[in-house]
Amino acid sequence: MKRFLIFTGKIILITILISVVLDGIYTAIFMRSKDRGKIETVFNSKAENYDVVILGSSRANNHFIPQMFQDKGLKTFNYGMSAAHLFEASLMLKLMVERKWKIKNVIVEADLNLAIGHRSKPISSKFLPYIHNSTVIRDHFQDEESFNEMYYLPFYRYIKYDSKIGFREAFFTLIHKRTNALENLGFYPLQKNKNGNMKNNIVKLNPLPHNKSYEEIKSICKANNINLIAVMTPMCENVKGMDYFDKVKKAYPEIHNYENAVTDDKYFSSCGHMSDEGAKIFTARILKDFFNK
Amino acid sequence: MFFNSIAFAIFLPIVFFLYWFVFNKTKSTQNALLIIASYYFYSCWDWRFLFLLVFSTFLDYYTGIQIEKGKSEKSRKFWFWLSIIVNLGFLGIFKYYNFFASSFSDLLNSAGIKASPILLNVILPVGISFYTFHGLSYVIDIYYKRIKAEYNFVDYSLFVSYFPLLVAGPIERATHLLPQVKVKREFNFETAKEGVYQIIWGLVKKVVIADTCATYANAIFDHYTSMNSFSLIMGAIYFAFQIYGDFSGYSDIALGVSKLFGLDLLRNFNYPYFSRDIAEFWRRWHISLSSWFRDYLYIPLGGSKGGLWMKIRNTFIIFVVSGFWHGANWTYVVWGFINAVYFLPLLLSNSNRNNMDAIVLKWNFDSAKVIMSILYTFLLTCIAWVFFRASTITDAFSYLKRIITDRHFGSQYLENERYNYELLLLIGVFVLVEWNNRNKVEPLSGKKSLLKLSLAIAAILAFGTYSDYKEFIYFQF
Numbered sequence: 001m002k003r004f005l006i007f008t009g010k011i012i013l014i015t016i017l018i019s020v021v022l023d024g025i026y027t028a029i030f031m032r033s034k035d036r037g038k039i040e041t042v043f044n045s046k047a048e049n050y051d052v053v054i055l056g057s058s059r060a061n062n063h064f065i066p067q068m069f070q071d072k073g074l075k076t077f078n079y080g081m082s083a084a085h086l087f088e089a090s091l092m093l094k095l096m097v098e099r100k101w102k103i104k105n106v107i108v109e110a111d112l113n114l115a116i117g118h119r120s121k122p123i124s125s126k127f128l129p130y131i132h133n134s135t136v137i138r139d140h141f142q143d144e145e146s147f148n149e150m151y152y153l154p155f156y157r158y159i160k161y162d163s164k165i166g167f168r169e170a171f172f173t174l175i176h177k178r179t180n181a182l183e184n185l186g187f188y189p190l191q192k193n194k195n196g197n198m199k200n201n202i203v204k205l206n207p208l209p210h211n212k213s214y215e216e217i218k219s220i221c222k223a224n225n226i227n228l229i230a231v232m233t234p235m236c237e238n239v240k241g242m243d244y245f246d247k248v249k250k251a252y253p254e255i256h257n258y259e260n261a262v263t264d265d266k267y268f269s270s271c272g273h274m275s276d277e278g279a280k281i282f283t284a285r286i287l288k289d290f291f292n293k
Numbered sequence: 294m295f296f297n298s299i300a301f302a303i304f305l306p307i308v309f310f311l312y313w314f315v316f317n318k319t320k321s322t323q324n325a326l327l328i329i330a331s332y333y334f335y336s337c338w339d340w341r342f343l344f345l346l347v348f349s350t351f352l353d354y355y356t357g358i359q360i361e362k363g364k365s366e367k368s369r370k371f372w373f374w375l376s377i378i379v380n381l382g383f384l385g386i387f388k389y390y391n392f393f394a395s396s397f398s399d400l401l402n403s404a405g406i407k408a409s410p411i412l413l414n415v416i417l418p419v420g421i422s423f424y425t426f427h428g429l430s431y432v433i434d435i436y437y438k439r440i441k442a443e444y445n446f447v448d449y450s451l452f453v454s455y456f457p458l459l460v461a462g463p464i465e466r467a468t469h470l471l472p473q474v475k476v477k478r479e480f481n482f483e484t485a486k487e488g489v490y491q492i493i494w495g496l497v498k499k500v501v502i503a504d505t506c507a508t509y510a511n512a513i514f515d516h517y518t519s520m521n522s523f524s525l526i527m528g529a530i531y532f533a534f535q536i537y538g539d540f541s542g543y544s545d546i547a548l549g550v551s552k553l554f555g556l557d558l559l560r561n562f563n564y565p566y567f568s569r570d571i572a573e574f575w576r577r578w579h580i581s582l583s584s585w586f587r588d589y590l591y592i593p594l595g596g597s598k599g600g601l602w603m604k605i606r607n608t609f610i611i612f613v614v615s616g617f618w619h620g621a622n623w624t625y626v627v628w629g630f631i632n633a634v635y636f637l638p639l640l641l642s643n644s645n646r647n648n649m650d651a652i653v654l655k656w657n658f659d660s661a662k663v664i665m666s667i668l669y670t671f672l673l674t675c676i677a678w679v680f681f682r683a684s685t686i687t688d689a690f691s692y693l694k695r696i697i698t699d700r701h702f703g704s705q706y707l708e709n710e711r712y713n714y715e716l717l718l719l720i721g722v723f724v725l726v727e728w729n730n731r732n733k734v735e736p737l738s739g740k741k742s743l744l745k746l747s748l749a750i751a752a753i754l755a756f757g758t759y760s761d762y763k764e765f766i767y768f769q770f
């Protein structure tokens with residue numbers, strides 16, 4: 001039995017050693033990542049100056065065209081990420097501030113995501129490689145489920161979120177395989193989709209009375225003299241429960257309601273996502289209302 | 294509680310410690326502990342079905358004794374059929390009732406008679422097919438006087454409920470396991486070490502091969518109408534490795550865990566994808582089930598004694614029943630039927646026992662023929678797996694038809710955000726490792742075992758699929 005216990009001990013030791021080594025290798029690889037995603041790019045960036053930074057979910061990513069801002073002489077990048085919640089938008093802003101970015105305006109898409117108080121696991125997992133290298137990230141995740149395992153157990157976070165930061169992603173990062181996330185200054189244009197779902201039911205959706213991440217964004221902007229422009233972005237015609245946007249306006253009066261800025265379904269790829277054409281109309285409206293010098 | 298879960302990683306060392314350090318005085322204390330552990334293990338799924346397991350155990354224990362004690366043939370027969378009917382009755386109600394009711398209703402509707410089936414709102418108790426077959430083989434063996442009835446209820450309960458084999462086999466025989474539980478087990482380092490190797494290799498098969506292949510196979514099968522020929526071919530291959538890695542991985546872990554408690558279970562897989570014909574495949578795939586059907590269905594039906602027609606009839610019966618055992622869906626029945634059809638030429642040419650020897654390759658024409666026959670057998674199994682995996686028979690035919698009609702063999706981006714060819718290298722490496730170790734139970738033991746073990750652990754950590762978690766497929770059977 002003694003021999004077996006020693007043998008088992010060896011296996012446990014080997015497993016811990018391999019976990020530590022793999023953790024080190026993966027983290028080192030992600031620390032050098034720059035051209036695969038928005039999170040990695042922000043994390044590995046140095047001080048930058050922006051006139052406009054756009055944050056939010058896919059409804060920011062597909063709706064704001066930075067090039068139209070640039071054409072007006074405003075240095076802009078769209079950091080909206082498909083499937084992201086405000087948890088990730090807030091963390092992105094914190095990282096930018098930590099890296100001493102000078103930002104004049106932040107446009108944050110705050111509408112449907114105000115109903116969600118938790119993180120988006122697939123998107124937030126992309127911050128996890130850096131959890132030991134950034135106090136901002138560590139503190140942001142402090143109260144999250146499985147924080148202790150993710151922080152203290154070597155390689156655990158890479159196993160738990162293997163589809164996002166596992167071997168495949170580490171390998172592509174290592175060989176510097178590019179993605180299209182950073183093309184078009186972060187904007188991802190959608191095409192008109194004939195089969196797109198042009199219905200939505202948000203009757204049961206209610207904005208949280210105090211969305212912690214949104215409040216964080218507000219206070220970060222205030223503390224750093226950043227002009228915050230919070231907007232609700234358009235939805236297609238056939239939506240049940242449109243009074244959601246009124247509820248948002250009531251709970252957060254400072255958020256500008258642009259839900260009606262584009263309504264015609266021909267400008268939508270799916271109910272919650274405008275096509276490239278719709279995005280052009282919408283961005284033009286935002287520029288006119290907020291940046292018309 | 295799955296074998297690849299954190300809960301099991303905590304459960305196993307606790308039971309191991311108690312077994313060898315606290316309850317190690319006699320075989321009775323060892324068995325008692327294993328039964329408690331097994332019932333706890335089973336109740337982690339659904340404690341309500343524990344009663345079914347206990348009832349089934351008691352039924353076979355009691356009827357076994359009554360059969361043995363029976364003074365007249367009539368009394369023996371009564372207890373024998375009581376056990377068979379109740380066991381199959383439970384299986385029928387929980388597993389097949391809804392299927393038969395809706396199939397019958399569909400039949401009536403298609404004949405113009407309006408009918409709506411009365412369906413039962415029950416879930417399938419985990420492992421029912423496996424422990425029912427344990428009990429059946431025990432009672433049948435007593436009836437035919439091959440074994441003596443077990444009078445110790447604790448020992449018999451352990452034979453039925455032993456947790457490593459409780460939910461997905463292997464399907465044990467009383468002649469093999471009962472003698473082992475009747476003696477006190479002494480710890481043996483070499484056996485336990487083999488067990489650990491087998492557990493780790495089983496985990497490689499499950500999380501590195503099966504679960505990774507599953508993400509691709511699902512993406513292809515679930516969207517097969519938009520897939521090109523190459524993707525569809527890859528989908529069938531990925532599923533072949535998914536089901537192999539999943540089930541043989543489970544069996545390896547079960548056998549390995551059991552070795553830690555000093556109990557040897559029946560081998561369930563013997564590198565089936567290296568088979569040279571379909572008969573050999575069935576001697577290497579889910580061995581405990583194949584041999585169960587051979588001994589308790591094929592032979593009682595007359596086996597191969599009654600001439601060619603009898604052989605063919607019996608072969609079709611066991612394959613179709615075997616298909617049906619897997620699940621209440623016509624796709625499984627067709628899968629079984631296809632395998633019987635594959636078997637037919639071997640039966641007619643009396644060559645179903647041709648490839649009984651070990652495979653040895655050399656640089657000559659005969660070896661090339663062997664490789665071709667292995668590839669051909671794999672192709673046949675992949676075609677049959679399409680029926681096993683598809684939701685309906687129509688889907689399976691459409692899937693196969695599309696392979697032939699689409700004729701596009703380029704790369705394709707799948708729903709799982711991966712390209713269709715991405716797993717080829719992983720599968721290639723896995724096949725090479727298995728090929729080089731085909732004469733061993735697992736590839737980790739032997740020379741440089743520490744290095745191989747480290748590589749396996751690294752593979753589990755780095756290449757395993759965890760976020761898109763899959764249950765063991767055979768739990769549903």
